[in-house]
Amino acid sequence: MSAFSRFTPLVQSLPATIPFVGPEAIERQRGRKIAARIGANESGFGPARSVLRAIEQAAGETWKYADPENHDLKQALAAQLGTAPANIAVGEGIDSLLGQIVRLVVEPGTPVVTSLGAYPTFNYHVAGHGGRLVTTPYVEDREDLEGLLAAAKRENAPLVYFANPDNPMGSWWPADHVIDFANALPETTLLVLDEAYCETAPPEALPSIASLIDKPNVIRTRTFSKAYGLAGARVGYALTTAGTAQSFDKIRNHFGMNRIGVAAAIAALADQDYLNEVTLKIFGARERIASIARDNGIEPLASATNFVAVDCGRDAAYARAIVDRLMSDHGIFIRMPGVAPLNRCIRVSTGPDSELDLLEAALPSVLKSLAAG
Amino acid sequence: MSAFSRFTPLVQSLPATIPFVGPEAIERQRGRKIAARIGANESGFGPARSVLRAIEQAAGETWKYADPENHDLKQALAAQLGTAPANIAVGEGIDSLLGQIVRLVVEPGTPVVTSLGAYPTFNYHVAGHGGRLVTTPYVEDREDLEGLLAAAKRENAPLVYFANPDNPMGSWWPADHVIDFANALPETTLLVLDEAYCETAPPEALPSIASLIDKPNVIRTRTFSKAYGLAGARVGYALTTAGTAQSFDKIRNHFGMNRIGVAAAIAALADQDYLNEVTLKIFGARERIASIARDNGIEPLASATNFVAVDCGRDAAYARAIVDRLMSDHGIFIRMPGVAPLNRCIRVSTGPDSELDLLEAALPSVLKSLAAG
Incomplete structure (x- = not known):
């Protein structure tokens, strides 16, 4: 691919990276629609x-x-x-x-x-x-x-x-x-x-x-x-x-x-009333993600955000496998930290109950399949 | 005003300029609402x-x-x-x-x-x-x-x-x-x-x-x-x-x-049908701006854009006075080129008839007041 030859030396040294792969790109790569979009720390509760x-x-x-x-x-x-x-x-x-x-x-x-x-x-x-x-x-x-x-x-x-x-x-x-x-x-x-x-x-x-x-x-x-x-x-x-x-x-x-x-x-x-309302929903969803994690024998970290990091207790490859299978097998989009030792965790964004229902339903089978695999 | 002391030398040498003053800022400065927004080469015809x-x-x-x-x-x-x-x-x-x-x-x-x-x-x-x-x-x-x-x-x-x-x-x-x-x-x-x-x-x-x-x-x-x-x-x-x-x-x-x-x-x-429709409206408005200009003894330049530059036949101060009076006395927002010899001109964006009506009504009195002044 031919590019202009005289970009600055700094630019020439840079990779054409993207800090995060977007959920739409993941959908296109996997050929599968996302059913639960709880990976980008957006708010599925939407605006007021x-x-x-x-x-x-x-x-x-x-x-x-x-x-x-x-x-x-x-x-x-x-x-x-x-x-x-x-x-x-x-x-x-x-x-x-x-x-x-x-x-x-x-x-x-x-x-x-x-x-x-x-x-x-x-x-x-x-x-x-x-x-x-x-x-x-x-x-x-x-x-x-x-x-x-x-x-x-x-x-x-x-x-x-x-x-x-x-x-x-x-x-x-x-x-x-x-x-x-x-x-x-x-x-x-x-x-x-x-x-x-x-x-x-x-x-x-x-x-x-x-x-x-x-x-x-x-x-x-x-x-x-x-x-x-x-x-x-x-x-x-x-x-x-x-x-x-x-x-x-x-x-x-x-x-x-x-x-x-x-x-x-x-x-x-x-509309600060809505903000108060939605933060309560986010707090509720944090609790729910934490309890889903505990029910599956993995450890939620305390969170002050609209997501919960969950310590999966093993290495990055294991966390990566959970992230991948949730998406590939269930259309559940989550992310994980990129660097050790943080990357023993998965990161789940808060969202409406309908999306957390999918996580609750999918997580046991994903963990089981990985234990068996 | 105290700023961080260690911005790059390049940044420290730069003025805190703005390439264009926006119409809302002009409204605030003049304490007058814009009645005809035909200065920023936007499209008052709106989207489809x-x-x-x-x-x-x-x-x-x-x-x-x-x-x-x-x-x-x-x-x-x-x-x-x-x-x-x-x-x-x-x-x-x-x-x-x-x-x-x-x-x-x-x-x-x-x-x-x-x-x-x-x-x-x-x-x-x-x-x-x-x-x-x-x-x-x-x-x-x-x-x-x-x-x-x-x-x-x-x-x-x-x-x-x-x-x-x-x-x-x-x-x-x-x-x-x-x-x-x-x-x-x-x-x-x-x-x-x-x-x-x-x-x-x-x-x-x-x-x-x-x-x-x-x-x-x-x-x-x-x-x-x-x-x-x-x-x-x-x-x-x-x-x-x-x-x-x-x-x-x-x-x-x-x-x-x-x-x-x-x-x-x-x-x-x-919606290319709309684009065709609106470009015809833009062409019509170009013609109308040109004829308003000619009726006032100033010279429209041929235009391939959604605006018309009009040669006011004198210097930048004269063009500037027209721009200023149209806004101050009539709420008509237009702009002008920034550099000689282009700045003998004013620049009027195309827009709906209702806005060009205001220009047509205001321009004779503005030019007359400047001739008298």
Whole structure:
């Protein structure tokens, strides 16, 4: 296949990878429709009815570009969070914001600290800008704050990624530990505190907005993709100082947001009753996934997210076999962590009872077939 | 305002600019609602009814991420264009694709050739990657193919931008000139042939797909934002060799597309009857803008796009005053080119009669007030 011959040396060195294979691609590869879509930490409970109405209303205006300043969404977020619109940057999901943050900080060879087995899409962006990943292992299935701090100092790294609650393990740190960690980092190290799963976390895991908002070297990222049920809408935001927030304006795609997605996000924010309702459903589904796991003799990990990591008690090949058979034999799409020792686990997203029913029905036969095999 | 202290030197050197001020921001600045939105080359005719139905249907699935491979959209595009899905890259509008193309090619100091006064968002991306813009002037309000070729060769530039039809002037070159230009460029120069306005161009202005699809150093960009009436949906695509197309996979935000927008684009492609209908409306509106201009003693330029550049016969200050007064006194949003000598013109987007009625009513008094002033 012939490609243009003069892409940058960095680009020429990159593989054409994809951080995750999407469920639709899995369907095409396996020639089998997905019956339970509980692998991508989406929300099968969907968005609120009020959001669907807002989408319908916004459809008639989809011939217009979205407001590049994202004024109304920033106002709504600021009011809800008790901060100022200037403290907010909006992007096409956290993935896009992570790409922008990496671009703001990373040059070829720049050391970037993360946990071994944490979010692959962050690593993808670091590689894409020629950064050098420095990883520190999880300790007891949690990201290791001391390890991250030590690595950041040792490497004089300008960028550290830390998710709280964590993906893929679902674990979390209490807010005071997170604040201490942020304060202990040098001012020359930018902390990305990824809070994609904040809506389903215990309140004591979340630092107050005020506790970190004045630190130019802390960016908290959040999204409408998880509890709000709007993964397909691609709306994420970053919270930081006004100065750091404005830096996104130097490089972002100003007309990149889709108008219907922004309208959906504003409507979702306005419907906190639905958010409360759906988080209760997510908590219920977490319990149910945990009990399905226990009934099958495998061990669910405590979760502060919209998924549950389940320790299958053996190696990665075993976990992989469970993931594969659930899909091939039952059309049940789940995922698993990519790196040892996390990859002894499978990762099951919460979803409606109808989908967990399928998991409950399928898991015993899958485990049995693997024991026999 | 305090920002993180250790952004890259390139980022620190960049202004927090925005390529265009959006109409919503203009409304907020002026404290006046827009009555006629005919400035951003959107389509006030809107998308097809069949597209609105597709959006409504897709709304229920907006809790799912879009397929990162964009399989169905690529299949539909390939079938319509008579090429292969592998020849297509999909992105969040042409703006996003331009950002990716620049990132694939440009390092600090890289010379990049464009026409003086051509698409500011392309220039924004070049600046954002530290490239050095080399411009060549328009000749008789058209981009100068000979000038672009000479500049590319002289500078040994790896990247040239050329829009056909052109924005902001609406002018165009016949297909054979475009093909000759592409063939005359060194293989080490990548041509971005921006065809955002292809649907409203005379057929003889468009090279066949086959004529350029085998050239790894040509990328044609197209969009659903113009004639298809889906600017807010953020769906664009690039046509090139499979090898060059795959290079986007090295750096793009794989989960960046919004699901409703992709569904809307697929539905729009399927409704070519509507496209035919709406392009006739656009042609009619072009004629009407031209005749409004002539009735007011100013000179419309021939247009192959969904807008008309109108030569106001004096300097940039005069054109600017017309743009400002139309907005301030009448709520009519139009734009104008940013650079001399193009900025003797105003640029009016096509739109429904109701909006052009407002322009027709307002323009005489605006011109009269400026003559008196």
